[in-house]
Amino acid sequence: MTDTKLLSVEGLRLVVAHSGLEVVKGVSFSVAPGEIVGIVGESGSGKTLAAKAIMSLEPPSIRRTAGTIHFEGRDIAQLSPAELRELRGARIGMVFQEPMTSLNPSMLIGRQLDEGLALHRNLSAEERRALVLDMLRRVGIKDPEGALTSYPHQFSGGMRQRIMLASVMLLQPALLVADEPTTALDAVVQRDVLELMVELTRARGTAVLMISHDLSMVARYTDRIIVMCRGEIVEEGATEELLRDPRHPYTRKLLAAMPRRLPTRDIPPATTPIVEVRDLVVDYGGKQGFFRKEPGKRALHGINLAIKPREVVALVGGSGSGKTTLGRAIAGLLKPSGGEIRYAGRSIVPGSEGWNDYRFNCQMVFQDPYSSLDPRMTIGSLVLEALRQVPNMSARDKIARVHEVLGEVGLGETYADRYPHELSGGQRQRVAIARAIVRRPAFVIADEPVSALDVTVRAQVLDVFADLQERHGFSCLFISHDLGVVEQIADRVVVMKDGQIVEEGDRDAIFDRPQHPYTRQLLSAIPVLEATAGGGLHLKWRLDDEARMPDAAFA
Structure with missing residues (x-):
């Protein structure tokens, strides 16, 4: 790493054109060649807007009013559209948060993958193809030849992110901007993608500007951290020093919001589980063609699981392990191919005597509240809808219950007349929780309820959820790939792989003494930040003796 600045941002100010609201306020920072710099902060802090301004990719509604951005000594604002096109991709690459929206x-x-090479490199079609195939092999695509003739939807989220990284690194840029590159990926895939990104950039001397709300990953892979709050940089410094001794109150607030293991709860003994599945099987049918039918896939292989009253059971595993399929089957949203679901000791099948009672007492919190909330309905109407079939409850009592539950989730009755688009992501997730608990159910399934939330909002939502669970005593199946969240909220942990349960046990036993190799792989994939005596945090890996440290591969 040299002292020469590859990127220099000085006094950058961005405003919303129609309102004049300043969203980036005098931001200054620099990146040296080969340096990995992390930008962290809550949603709305201006991280992504400042990064997009580097490539002049601000939305049309955003206007730059002051400041300069120099890249390799050139003022970005003085470049012509043709010069900007030459710069983007060839010298500055960007990996976006959701590859499905950035891949056509x-x-x-x-x-x-060929598009960028054809535009920026003077190579023959055969040379470009060879480079593409080589890069696909390097990013871990098992069948590079087959990938060339495939579409994005035919790959998993982790594979799409690898392909996105391949498309950027093919051009060997001097700077890579990675905007939330591992959001919604499971633990093992997160680590694989980030190790791959670090390997490729170090091999070519590429600098990285990593934007993320995952503090543990930023702490592991960056040389320096920049902390942003409400459009301003409030603190920056070497990663280890900033974590060990945070100075600004906002930085300390961010670090304090990291999930932490809570004391073990006492769950009252119960002879009858509130929900139980026996030998549950779910098959997905194959596609029907003109002349043949493709074989189907078995998503769940004879699952057996029992959840006690008041218990929080966390379901963890990689993408495609069957976690969400199991949750949706238990909720009655998928029809099992075999096996049995029991509620309070009774077998439950559609149309049976206890089916309606079970459906009323089994509620679900979905991963993306924006897509599960009708944008045409007010918040009050959305929550009230869950009470529509409650017998012996007057309209006045229903409205009172809605106002009560909005207060319980930390919103208040003043939010009842608002629409989903008027709320932040964390507020919408509170509404989704309110809809699930307004009937006072006995069992709640929460499917990745905080995966897309930033650190402080996630902590607030988890506190609300834990308080409600303690107050109302519902059991919960908590589906998540965030092991830190699971460690904080779960009483018991169930690990799934390839549609089967490979290990289950009390939270402390699973996290401290995992037995199955896949559980150990999951736990060793993600670094953790431990509190120090001085009020800071220290980075460590779980199961240090087994963790494959990335630096060893690049030494």
């Missing part, structure tokens, strides 16, 4: 769904992968 109607174009073959091969054509999308």
